[in-house]
Amino acid sequence: MGLVTRKKLFSIMALCAMVGLLLLPIVMSLPSSAAGEEAPAADAAKKEGDKVEKGRDVYYKTEGIVVGAPAPKTTDGPKDYPRYNFESRVLLWFANQQHLYYGSFVLAVPIFCMVIEFMGVVTKDKALAKRYDQLAYDFIKISLTAYSLTAILGGILIFTFLTLYPAFFGYLSSIFRPVMHIYALMFVAESGTLYIYYYGWDKMKEGFLKWIHLSMSVVLNIIGTLLMFLANSWIGFMMSPAGVDEQGRFLGNIWHVIHTALWNPLNVHRILGNMAFGGGVVAAYAAYKFLASKTEEDRAHYDWMGYIAMALGVAFLIPLPFAGYWLMREVYAYRQQMGITLMGGLLAWLFIIQATMIGILFLSTNYYLWQALGRMRGAEKYQRYIKYLVFLLVCGFLVFITPHTMVMSPAELKAMGGQQHPVLGNYGVMSAKNGGINVIITTTVLSFVWYMRGNKVSTVSWSKFGNIFMGVFFACAYVNIIWLAIYGYYIPANVRVGLSVPQVATTLSCLFFMFALNGVMMKGAKQMGPIEWGKISARSQYALIMLATAFTWMMGLMGYIRSSVRLFWHVNEIMRDNSPWAYTHTVGFAANMISFNVLFFWVSILFVFWLGSLAAKKAPVEAKAGVPGGAPQPAGSH
Amino acid sequence: MKALMSVGALIGVVGLLLLVGMIFDIIPSNTVRLVEGYMPMQMLTELAFYVAGFAGLSYILASMGMAVPRFWQGIGFWAFILLYLKFRVYPPIPFSVRAMYGTVSLVAVFMWVSSNEEDWKKFKQPIMNVLDAQSGTNKMLRYMYLILLPLLIGGFSYNAMKPKSEEPIELRTVHPAPPASTKVHGKTYVLQTSQNPYRVNPEGKYDQEYTNANIVEQGMGRLMKPNANPWDDKNQGYLKYVREGGEIFFQNCHFCHGDNLNGRGLHAFAFNPIPANFTDPGTIAQLQETFIFWRVSKGGIGLPNEGFPWASVMPPWEQHLTVDEIWKVILFEYWHTGYYPRTWD
Numbered sequence: 003m004g005l006v007t008r009k010k011l012f013s014i015m016a017l018c019a020m021v022g023l024l025l026l027p028i029v030m031s032l033p034s035s036a037a038g039e040e041a042p043a044a045d046a047a048k049k050e051g052d053k054v055e056k057g058r059d060v061y062y063k064t065e066g067i068v069v070g071a072p073a074p075k076t077t078d079g080p081k082d083y084p085r086y087n088f089e090s091r092v093l094l095w096f097a098n099q100q101h102l103y104y105g106s107f108v109l110a111v112p113i114f115c116m117v118i119e120f121m122g123v124v125t126k127d128k129a130l131a132k133r134y135d136q137l138a139y140d141f142i143k144i145s146l147t148a149y150s151l152t153a154i155l156g157g158i159l160i161f162t163f164l165t166l167y168p169a170f171f172g173y174l175s176s177i178f179r180p181v182m183h184i185y186a187l188m189f190v191a192e193s194g195t196l197y198i199y200y201y202g203w204d205k206m207k208e209g210f211l212k213w214i215h216l217s218m219s220v221v222l223n224i225i226g227t228l229l230m231f232l233a234n235s236w237i238g239f240m241m242s243p244a245g246v247d248e249q250g251r252f253l254g255n256i257w258h259v260i261h262t263a264l265w266n267p268l269n270v271h272r273i274l275g276n277m278a279f280g281g282g283v284v285a286a287y288a289a290y291k292f293l294a295s296k297t298e299e300d301r302a303h304y305d306w307m308g309y310i311a312m313a314l315g316v317a318f319l320i321p322l323p324f325a326g327y328w329l330m331r332e333v334y335a336y337r338q339q340m341g342i343t344l345m346g347g348l349l350a351w352l353f354i355i356q357a358t359m360i361g362i363l364f365l366s367t368n369y370y371l372w373q374a375l376g377r378m379r380g381a382e383k384y385q386r387y388i389k390y391l392v393f394l395l396v397c398g399f400l401v402f403i404t405p406h407t408m409v410m411s412p413a414e415l416k417a418m419g420g421q422q423h424p425v426l427g428n429y430g431v432m433s434a435k436n437g438g439i440n441v442i443i444t445t446t447v448l449s450f451v452w453y454m455r456g457n458k459v460s461t462v463s464w465s466k467f468g469n470i471f472m473g474v475f476f477a478c479a480y481v482n483i484i485w486l487a488i489y490g491y492y493i494p495a496n497v498r499v500g501l502s503v504p505q506v507a508t509t510l511s512c513l514f515f516m517f518a519l520n521g522v523m524m525k526g527a528k529q530m531g532p533i534e535w536g537k538i539s540a541r542s543q544y545a546l547i548m549l550a551t552a553f554t555w556m557m558g559l560m561g562y563i564r565s566s567v568r569l570f571w572h573v574n575e576i577m578r579d580n581s582p583w584a585y586t587h588t589v590g591f592a593a594n595m596i597s598f599n600v601l602f603f604w605v606s607i608l609f610v611f612w613l614g615s616l617a618a619k620k621a622p623v624e625a626k627a628g629v630p631g632g633a634p635q636p637a638g639s640h
Numbered sequence: 641m642k643a644l645m646s647v648g649a650l651i652g653v654v655g656l657l658l659l660v661g662m663i664f665d666i667i668p669s670n671t672v673r674l675v676e677g678y679m680p681m682q683m684l685t686e687l688a689f690y691v692a693g694f695a696g697l698s699y700i701l702a703s704m705g706m707a708v709p710r711f712w713q714g715i716g717f718w719a720f721i722l723l724y725l726k727f728r729v730y731p732p733i734p735f736s737v738r739a740m741y742g743t744v745s746l747v748a749v750f751m752w753v754s755s756n757e758e759d760w761k762k763f764k765q766p767i768m769n770v771l772d773a774q775s776g777t778n779k780m781l782r783y784m785y786l787i788l789l790p791l792l793i794g795g796f797s798y799n800a801m802k803p804k805s806e807e808p809i810e811l812r813t814v815h816p817a818p819p820a821s822t823k824v825h826g827k828t829y830v831l832q833t834s835q836n837p838y839r840v841n842p843e844g845k846y847d848q849e850y851t852n853a854n855i856v857e858q859g860m861g862r863l864m865k866p867n868a869n870p871w872d873d874k875n876q877g878y879l880k881y882v883r884e885g886g887e888i889f890f891q892n893c894h895f896c897h898g899d900n901l902n903g904r905g906l907h908a909f910a911f912n913p914i915p916a917n918f919t920d921p922g923t924i925a926q927l928q929e930t931f932i933f934w935r936v937s938k939g940g941i942g943l944p945n946e947g948f949p950w951a952s953v954m955p956p957w958e959q960h961l962t963v964d965e966i967w968k969v970i971l972f973e974y975w976h977t978g979y980y981p982r983t984w985d
Contacts, residue, residue, distance in 0.1 A: 409736040415734075419914065494848075
């Protein structure tokens, strides 16, 4: 058997092993779902005849046989809430947040690797393909160290739960027992797959083997995503429990417990959020390396890396507000009380901070793209119009961050003549905010289009018509978005909620249709000059760092909001939190805690980056392949 | 191009003159009225006109050889925004919101002046000149800043630390989250699922769409729909209940909430904040009918902890009205304002 054939065989075997690992938890779980839960209950029912106790599902309203104990009624004391001389909730908050940061990062990066590796495989330009491949490898290398840290932090989190909240964790694990075991097995599968994927990189870098390697990344990402979905089922259950009766007794249907009212919106929101966050962290890494670079070569490489990471992150940032909107809609539909606490009541000010952070993300992205025009010769023609984009962005931003409940002194309240300001009060409601965010996103799309055509002049015969068409299309999009935002005030709320669909559709049609049209127009375009990678202002790199910091801060904030909306419940309306910390923190304390978590994460990830750089120093010179000589082609644009 | 820019410049000059007049109180802020119903877009449109005006002004001045340096353009535009918010928009915007807007505008100015290297260099130049102090004027300016900046910072710090006798700022929760259920006159109502029993069609069935079709036209005139006059004695069902609700409203609620339901009743200005303005899109238009039912029944005294500082003197109307009367008055409030209660179907 030839060497190549043997390699092929081993690769296929490795891929099959991965698929096997993926299927392992499912196979393992089959007996439990077939006999593990419901069968004993059924047997017990037969034996005890009429004594079987039935309960009604709090969410699905179906009847089921009670197979679990009721949620414990905890009391404040060492039995249910053992503690140090410190607020246990804060310790848990810290452990949870750090685990989530790293978890998000290590789930997002392999998805990037998959995309970049795929781009490398399909790119015809061999030098560029090599660069993409190297970039994907650099990404996975960073995530590998972070992976161990994620597992360690996961362990710390479980110990914190077990030691500080034993009653609550005991209840949760009694309900999710099979899910937790599947989760653990999935983690084994994830680790195995990741190591084979990473260590097999060099051995499977050509031809058919490369496709096998690429398939492994698909398997890896499926496992990672399923892992996250399972973890989401726990928080979904805590917010909107299902599969249990009013006393919290498990009714035997594990799917009901997993598939709660908020599970799917949480899944979608988290997967997009992780991707945007991962892109931000890698972009910040590249920015840091760019600023610390001593050679033109390094600067060019990290400039390019930062651009790719930013573009991938932003690709997932754009749909993120829509996913968030869906989640909030489902929260309102699940419990009006919960929705009002979030958006109009106790936590409303945190949402204003969140809106500010979202605005900062988009502002940073646009600013980076405008700076990036500076490294293209011929892009000057667009630069003088940037001030109008700034105006559009800022108008959208101001509307987006205007609070419904304004902070004011009683004297100001009196001068204003009522709680609602007659002008700005209109910006405080959802209809205006939908308009604001869609204007921001559409402007970001416009900035991208300008960037993609920065140094090019279309040579197609219909270029003039194409340009006019694009201009009119964008103008109509703005008019439609703003018009729908105004119209939203004149229709019932349930119709208004649905109005976000045409607004989003307008924004997304700008994104897809204009990108596609621009791509066609720029095919074979005349280049006014090359993209001079590395010749970008330092300010742009600070914008990338800002982007990543804003992502991190926002993730911490949103996690806190999502968790604290349960108020004094461990499991909403099922298990009450009777610890001394069942109150909602002040906005100031929460902001300080989030900032501390962000700071800790960035300090620790710098350590991870440093470890990664130690490995890079030992790498052969050829690993630095592909420092741009010609004009490299960034993701999907040039 | 030049003609277009000249028009822009003219708009810029007129706009600036108006604003200066408002700042020095020569021209009242409402000389150019913020028209009710159009105010939010009017403000953004005015700002857009100002931006176009400044672009025209800058172009014309540059073509006359009197270009305004980028540094002063940036500083000037930021100052304009702050002054516009303070002196143009009425009633006065609370400081906290102006501070937010001011910060965002500052970021916007930075993004504009640093969007490319050439502009950034132009913007930085006067600052660098003062720091380098190559000329006598710049040297003097540098010394001046050396003295003024610490004084300024000291002044701010002193002002921040000085004990004040003003009333503290209140982070008031206007719509605190309601309980899952509320007990009124001995019956428990689940807020998620309860319905207004008087929101019915001619057949007597609960029908949101039918009742929505009969509310007043929402707009500047607030006109009744044709053939939907609740004061017509022949009406039965929904419109009859609206009339009954209206009678209850004018017997009990209008003293505070006003004839037009805009929170400006006879006694309104004895309270701070004044009573809720139902015509504002941020009040009943945002809420389910059951929320209003709970608020009306329990009043200010029944606000939860989250409703701090409980700045509501509304009586718990369950002590004065029957359940049916409360539902009818809610029906009237939605009918009169032209808003639809929030639903999730």
